[in-house]
Each structure stands twice: as structure tokens, then as C-alpha cells.
Amino acid sequence: MQKENAIEVKEVKKTFRLYKDKGNSLKEKILFKERNDYEVRTILKGISFDVRKGEAIGLIGHNGCGKSTTLKLLTKIIYPDSGTIEISGRVSSLLELGAGFHPDMSGRDNIYINASIFGLTRREIDERVDEIIEFSELGHYIDSPVRTYSSGMYMRLAFSVAINVNADVLLIDEILAVGDLNFQTKCLKKLQQIKKEGATIVIVSHSMEQIETICDRCIWLNGGKIEEDGLPGYVHRKYLEFMGDYSFAESAAPDKKELCEGEAAAESGIDVLEEARKRFERRGSGDVWIDKVYCTDAKGTEKKVFLTGEDMHINISYVVNCPAEVCIYIGILRMDYMLCYGTDSYSEEKKLFKLDHSGILKLYFPKLELLPSQYMIDIHLTDKEGNEIDMYNEAAIFQVYFQTKETGMFKMTHQWIEKQH
Amino acid sequence: MMIVRELYAYREMIFSLVRRDLVGKYKKSILGFLWTFVEPLLQLCVYTFVFTVIMPMKNIDNFYLHLFVALIPWNFFATCLGGACTSVVDQQDMVKKIYFPREVLPIAYVTSQFVNMVLSFIVVFIVIVIAGVGISLKAVLWMPLVMLLQYIICQGIVLLTSSITVYFRDMQQILSVLSLALMYAAPVIYSVDMVPEEIRSAYMMNPMAVVIVAYRDILYYRKVPDVNDLLLGFVAGSLMLLIGYNTFAHLKKRFVEEL
Structure with missing residues (x-):
């Protein structure tokens, strides 16, 4: 592994077994042999990329292209069939928020449980606990049982823990739908700050705006291969042009729509x-x-x-x-x-x-x-x-x-005028 | 050796899961943590009643005590055999979404059950003192070693069963029946002297029998356990741990896809 890299992915391939009707018990295994038939579906057909330390990259692609699978492979919750993945440093993922929360225990106790699942030691959690509580904006509710929280409070607490882990590599899947607008802005700011402090970030998102604000680079996956890899603005344009054609092709032949296991079945907007x-x-x-x-x-x-x-x-x-x-x-x-x-x-x-x-x-x-x-x-x-x-x-x-970073609804005709005294 | 270093890094996760299990279990009950002590006491009451009033065992003095010192450690075996196989399946939300060394889950389960047993032993000691049987300090010093052996055996079993259960859910039912039957493979309700001499050495190949016999020697007979038996127990226990660990390490790679 090269020193300046935080993540190295080499020729990674992954297939899933798609069971027709999965039976896990003995009876089902013997009686319904045909149910154990499965179809092997190739999700990743050999992808390679490196991510430098401190770089933020976005992964885009339509449903079933393998981007969530890639993220799961990076998290090490699934293993590739062939190829290697190397990551240096502590990895934190915002895939599952609130893992291990116990409803009857207080918010504070749950911070300890949740943070320990990310591999933090007691001392490290002690150091961060105040920061986490402050970030969550829960105030004195922090000592009430988590079951009394509203879903918004729950998510805020969970997100605060995950984002304050101080990971070297942060993996994020479809974020920032947490809390009200203020909290979302705060999360974005925090992410920018984490990035400035030198963390490596990988984001999977359908929101190109988010990727463009945070990421320096974007990888577009299509059919288990890397289609484009470059500046977000450029890759996004290529992607949108492709998606324009794609959605026509799709509406012409709706049965051909393929969704893979592990990818959200949610359709695009x-x-x-x-x-x-x-x-x-x-x-x-x-x-x-x-x-x-x-x-x-x-x-x-x-x-x-x-x-x-x-x-x-x-x-x-x-x-x-x-x-x-x-x-x-x-x-x-x-x-x-x-x-x-x-x-x-x-x-x-x-x-x-x-x-x-x-x-x-x-x-x-x-x-x-x-x-x-x-x-x-x-x-x-x-x-x-x-x-x-x-x-x-x-x-x-x-x-x-559009290529520029102008924001709002309309491109208003304008002109910059400079006058110095 | 990688796994040892990794588990060390995740030690806080093991502690938190154990704490969550022990504290969280009684969080909404009135007696709360006291249940840990009330449960074995109630069990003792039932057995004392049955074996002194209904079917008195004449040939063993203080039969209820004879039984009680074996029953508490057996309860630990039984939960590890019967219930612990779902320790990975039950936490599938966590397993599917976050990386951590998967071994943490069975380890935390066994550890929290172990702590439960250790706490129950406090009740055992109190009962022994009240019954006027007395304690031999020299024998009790061997307790930690026996507990270690028992912990190793249980860990081996749970690593094996919890990983297989992910692929094969019948394991749960098979094991709960098996744990009932296995109670008779160890001298829990009878005395080891009742086992025929000819098959005694084969009988003692079962490390669980070794553990139960050792506990009874220490607490009931107030004597130092048989060192040879213990040594054999450690060999068998380590073998179980090795098999359990290797099976788990092999099967854990496809956990997420199977869950």
C-alpha cells in the first residue's frame, strides 16, 4: 500500500447468490430442494481505484450499479470474491445510525455503547462525550431513557456519535436527511471541518449537489464497472446525459429494469x-x-x-x-x-x-x-x-x-464592475 | 494473532455489550438487579422442597446442597448451549450495517452469562455458610481455575453454534433439546460415584463433567479437585475453543449475505 493512499481497491469482484425462495431450516433444505436454487448475479465486475489521504470522493450511479455494494465492501461487512481492498486507519461508517441502542438506557449510556461499537476505548469516549452531547442539542434530555425520545432526537443523537468518532476514513450512505434544516446545515459544516482536518471521506448519494459541495472527486459506477472518474462537475454532466437516454430506454422496455440485492429498491426521483x-x-x-x-x-x-x-x-x-x-x-x-x-x-x-x-x-x-x-x-x-x-x-x-457553481433558481443576467478609489 | 489485537481494540465494545445485557435486562423491573440473586434462591427453594419432602435422597447428606453447587454452573452451560446460538442472528441489524470483529458478539454473550454465574455463586456461598457446612479456603482457591476452564469450554461451544445457526436455523431447536439431554451427561442431579467404574474414564472425557465434578469437590466435599482430570479438561476445552474459533472464522465471511 502506498503511503499517500488511504484506500486502495484492486480488481475487486463480487457476486451475490440470489435465492429463488430461501429456506434456512432443515425441513426446507431437504423438502424443497428447488428452493435452494440460486442465480449468481455479478454486481462488481472488477473495479480498481485509489483514494488519497484527505480526499473526499462521491460514488454515483443508478440503482443496481454496485455503489452500495462497494461501500459495504469498504466497510468490511462483506468480503470480495476476488481482488483486494486495503484501508489505513480507523473507519467509521454512517450506514447504520444508533447501532446497539438500548431503549431503556439513558442517552448518555447509549453514547458509550454506540461509540464502543465503532471501536473506541473508554478513555476516547470520555474525551468526546461532551462534544457529542453538545452536537446532538439534546441538553438535559441526555439523561432520560432513549425510548422517551422523538425520532428526530434519536437520529440526532445517533448521528452525533457517528460523526464525532474522529475516523481516518468516513463512509457515508445517503446522508443528511437527519433532523431539521438547521441540523442538516450543521452536519454539512461538520463534514467540511472533518475534511479540513484531513479525514478521507467516501459518500454514496443521489444528491449531486451534496457531492459537489463536499467532494473533490466523483466516481460513476455503471453495470459493475467504473464508467467515469474525475471532477464532480464533469462526471455529473456525463452521468445526467446518460441518465437522460437511460430513462427513455427504460420507459420503452420496463421489464428490463434490473434491481440487485442489497440496493434500495427505491426508484430514482x-x-x-x-x-x-x-x-x-x-x-x-x-x-x-x-x-x-x-x-x-x-x-x-x-x-x-x-x-x-x-x-x-x-x-x-x-x-x-x-x-x-x-x-x-x-x-x-x-x-x-x-x-x-x-x-x-x-x-x-x-x-x-x-x-x-x-x-x-x-x-x-x-x-x-x-x-x-x-x-x-x-x-x-x-x-x-x-x-x-x-x-x-x-x-x-x-x-x-450547469458548469458553474451559481445557486438559486435563475441565471440572472449580471456583470461584475470594479471601481477603486 | 491479528484477531487478538483486534479484539483488544474492541474491548470497550465487549464491556458495553455485557453491561447493556446485565443492566438493561432488569431496567424496568421493580427488583431490578436483585433478580440475579433471587432467581437462584427460588430455584434452591424448589429443589430443597422436592428432595427433602417429596423424594428424600437418603444416601447423600444435604442433597439440596449437593445439587445446588452443581446446578448454578450447569445453568451457565445450559444457556450457552441452548440460547447462545442466536447471539449473532439476534444482532443482525448491527452485523449487516457495521464492521466490528464478529467474535465480539459470542464473547460478550458468554461473558455476561459468566458474570451472572459468578454473582449467583455469592448466593451459593451464603447458603453454604447458613447450612453450617463450612468452606475450605484451600479448596476454594482452585475455583478461578475451574471457572476459567468452564469459560473456555463455553466460548468454544458458542463460537461453533452461533456461526452455524446463521446458515442453519434449526440449530436453535436442536440445541435446546440437546441441552436438556446433556444435563444427564454431567453429574448434576446424581453423584459421579453412581457412574459405573468401567465407563468412568470415558465419562470424564466430557469436559463439562470435569467442571461439575470439580465444583462439587471444592464446594460440597471441601477438597482440592483432581488435577489430572482438570488437565484433561483443559486439553479438551482448548480443542473445543480451537474448533469453535476456526469454524466461526470460516463462516463469518458470508454472515451478511446469509442474514
């Missing part, structure tokens, strides 16, 4: 929303019916991922059941349902579309001013008086990425 959309109530007279809403770029190619500043067309393909004069409203919402922009053709330009035959309506944004996030589109068709014809909410979604 995009799929969940498409589910929500299906359930969404459509209202209106139905004289004109919206068939499909989709976005295209300047060349007319259908896309779901756009770069800030790129040309974007919102296409509304419609079916006419009964000719009508319609006013079109388009709203663009961020995933947290914050309305970013909304306009309708009538109040803006007194424009009504006379629709006699089925076709496509377009709204063209010459330079997309939205900043990175996921957005959804609401389309409402009404007549001149405002009577509903077709109200189609969350009709489509798209994602925006």
Missing part, C-alpha cells in the same frame, strides 16, 4: 414522479385533449436533460375532439412545487389558438435561464372565459445542469 403524474387527476371538458408533453433541443431531438443557456422547446401534442379556441397556460415548477415561471397566451398577448385538427403546439425558450435542479411542467387549456378544457399537471419533467 424521475420514476417516482412519473408515477405521481399517472395518478394525477385530469380535469376539463375534454374538447381538446393533451396527448403528450415533451421537451426538445434546437435540433428537435427529444431530451430530458438540458444545460443552462441551451435552447429548449416545450412541445404539446394534442388531439381535437371538438374544435375550440383555447388559451394555453404553461407553468414550470421545481420539484419542491415552487413555481418558477408561469405564463398564458391570452393574458400575455391576447392570443387564442383556434384548434380544428390535432397537432403540436410549442413554446420556445431561446436561452434557458433555469439553474440546475429538476423541474416539472404544468399545462392548462382553457377557453376565453377560463372554463377548463384540459388541466394537465406535472405533464413532463426535465433536469437542468
Whole structure:
């Protein structure tokens, strides 16, 4: 192992046995032999990477790509089939919070139990216990039994222990959903501080924003192999472009979806929303019916991922059941349902579309001013008086990425001016 | 040797788990920790009643004491045989999510049961004194050695059974039946003198029998236990520990995938 490295992973391969119907008892083992049939699924097809001391890396990829497996291998809770993993120093993982908590014992006692599971000695815990209590913001509740805590308090205590272990290598899986916004900010700050103090951090996350704020490097795993390894901004763009194509391929052949054991079965945000959309109530007279809403770029190619500043067309393909004069409203919402922009053709330009035959309506944004996030589109068709014809909410979604670290909702036109006296 | 160093680093985890087990068990009960002492006392009352009133054993003086000094250590064996096999399975949430030397779990289990037995021995000593039998200091000095032997045997058993149980859950039921039967493979309710002379040496190959006999020698007969038997016991016990450790070390690699 080289001195400057904290983690060395060499040609690691891992397969899982996927039992058809697992029986652990004698009867089941003998009587239902066929149940013990298993399929060997290869999760990691040989990955290698080094992480330097003090480096923070993010692991990304869609479900089933092997990123959680990689993290479990690093934690040493599972062993690779072949290849080696070497880690120098104490490892702490934020995979399981509150391991070993006893509900009837006080918060303080539980700090000792929990911290000892991370391999701390009594003296080391004594040194840290005040810091942990302060970080958890539990105050005098610390001496009450843990069963009296709210779930938020419980998680705060658990997180405080895990993050104050002072590990040389910190492994994190989908963090920072703990507590209120203030506590989350505090956790992020703490992570930055830990990183400054020289700890090595590995994060698995679906949140690119989090990875970009903390990590210096990002590895994108795809199908058990490393697809890209580099600066977070660059890797994320590659990943999003790929995911844009991928989700189309997936919706075309939904049975081909593969989820591996050990990976959360939770779908990505995009799929969940498409589910929500299906359930969404459509209202209106139905004289004109919206068939499909989709976005295209300047060349007319259908896309779901756009770069800030790129040309974007919102296409509304419609079916006419009964000719009508319609006013079109388009709203663009961020995933947290914050309305970013909304306009309708009538109040803006007194424009009504006379629709006699089925076709496509377009709204063209010459330079997309939205900043990175996921957005959804609401389309409402009404007549001149405002009577509903077709109200189609969350009709489509798209994602925006950008190279700079500008934050917020819009890229506002601006200019830096310097004047010195 | 790596594992010894690692377990040493995780010693606080073993202590905390033992403490959690001992203290946490009685946390909400009124008598609390006193239960550790009340339990063996109640057991003593039952046996005294049965063997003095219902079926008096005429040929052994103070039969209840004869039984009691063997029953307390046997209880420790019985929990290690019957209950300890789930020590890894029961903590699967922890095993699946965090790395620590897996050996910690069986070790902590055996240790907390061991502490329980040591505390119960306080009751045994008090009863012996009250019964007017008296204690031989020279014999009692051998107690720690016998306890060490017993600890080694139990650790070997539990390392073996707890790792197998992860793959084969029937182990739990098999063992609880087995532990009932094995009670008769050691001279707990009878005296070792009742074992026929011809099979006595084979009988004493069972290290659990060695341990029970030694306890009874020390506490009931007030004499120094047979050193040869103890030595053989240590050889057999170490062998069990070795087998248990190696099985565990081999099986632990796929624990997470099997749980």
C-alpha cells in the first residue's frame, strides 16, 4: 500500500447468490430442494481505484450499479470474491445510525455503547462525550431513557456519535436527511471541518449537489464497472446525459429494469414522479385533449436533460375532439412545487389558438435561464372565459445542469464592475 | 494473532455489550438487579422442597446442597448451549450495517452469562455458610481455575453454534433439546460415584463433567479437585475453543449475505 493512499481497491469482484425462495431450516433444505436454487448475479465486475489521504470522493450511479455494494465492501461487512481492498486507519461508517441502542438506557449510556461499537476505548469516549452531547442539542434530555425520545432526537443523537468518532476514513450512505434544516446545515459544516482536518471521506448519494459541495472527486459506477472518474462537475454532466437516454430506454422496455440485492429498491426521483403524474387527476371538458408533453433541443431531438443557456422547446401534442379556441397556460415548477415561471397566451398577448385538427403546439425558450435542479411542467387549456378544457399537471419533467457553481433558481443576467478609489 | 489485537481494540465494545445485557435486562423491573440473586434462591427453594419432602435422597447428606453447587454452573452451560446460538442472528441489524470483529458478539454473550454465574455463586456461598457446612479456603482457591476452564469450554461451544445457526436455523431447536439431554451427561442431579467404574474414564472425557465434578469437590466435599482430570479438561476445552474459533472464522465471511 502506498503511503499517500488511504484506500486502495484492486480488481475487486463480487457476486451475490440470489435465492429463488430461501429456506434456512432443515425441513426446507431437504423438502424443497428447488428452493435452494440460486442465480449468481455479478454486481462488481472488477473495479480498481485509489483514494488519497484527505480526499473526499462521491460514488454515483443508478440503482443496481454496485455503489452500495462497494461501500459495504469498504466497510468490511462483506468480503470480495476476488481482488483486494486495503484501508489505513480507523473507519467509521454512517450506514447504520444508533447501532446497539438500548431503549431503556439513558442517552448518555447509549453514547458509550454506540461509540464502543465503532471501536473506541473508554478513555476516547470520555474525551468526546461532551462534544457529542453538545452536537446532538439534546441538553438535559441526555439523561432520560432513549425510548422517551422523538425520532428526530434519536437520529440526532445517533448521528452525533457517528460523526464525532474522529475516523481516518468516513463512509457515508445517503446522508443528511437527519433532523431539521438547521441540523442538516450543521452536519454539512461538520463534514467540511472533518475534511479540513484531513479525514478521507467516501459518500454514496443521489444528491449531486451534496457531492459537489463536499467532494473533490466523483466516481460513476455503471453495470459493475467504473464508467467515469474525475471532477464532480464533469462526471455529473456525463452521468445526467446518460441518465437522460437511460430513462427513455427504460420507459420503452420496463421489464428490463434490473434491481440487485442489497440496493434500495427505491426508484430514482424521475420514476417516482412519473408515477405521481399517472395518478394525477385530469380535469376539463375534454374538447381538446393533451396527448403528450415533451421537451426538445434546437435540433428537435427529444431530451430530458438540458444545460443552462441551451435552447429548449416545450412541445404539446394534442388531439381535437371538438374544435375550440383555447388559451394555453404553461407553468414550470421545481420539484419542491415552487413555481418558477408561469405564463398564458391570452393574458400575455391576447392570443387564442383556434384548434380544428390535432397537432403540436410549442413554446420556445431561446436561452434557458433555469439553474440546475429538476423541474416539472404544468399545462392548462382553457377557453376565453377560463372554463377548463384540459388541466394537465406535472405533464413532463426535465433536469437542468450547469458548469458553474451559481445557486438559486435563475441565471440572472449580471456583470461584475470594479471601481477603486 | 491479528484477531487478538483486534479484539483488544474492541474491548470497550465487549464491556458495553455485557453491561447493556446485565443492566438493561432488569431496567424496568421493580427488583431490578436483585433478580440475579433471587432467581437462584427460588430455584434452591424448589429443589430443597422436592428432595427433602417429596423424594428424600437418603444416601447423600444435604442433597439440596449437593445439587445446588452443581446446578448454578450447569445453568451457565445450559444457556450457552441452548440460547447462545442466536447471539449473532439476534444482532443482525448491527452485523449487516457495521464492521466490528464478529467474535465480539459470542464473547460478550458468554461473558455476561459468566458474570451472572459468578454473582449467583455469592448466593451459593451464603447458603453454604447458613447450612453450617463450612468452606475450605484451600479448596476454594482452585475455583478461578475451574471457572476459567468452564469459560473456555463455553466460548468454544458458542463460537461453533452461533456461526452455524446463521446458515442453519434449526440449530436453535436442536440445541435446546440437546441441552436438556446433556444435563444427564454431567453429574448434576446424581453423584459421579453412581457412574459405573468401567465407563468412568470415558465419562470424564466430557469436559463439562470435569467442571461439575470439580465444583462439587471444592464446594460440597471441601477438597482440592483432581488435577489430572482438570488437565484433561483443559486439553479438551482448548480443542473445543480451537474448533469453535476456526469454524466461526470460516463462516463469518458470508454472515451478511446469509442474514
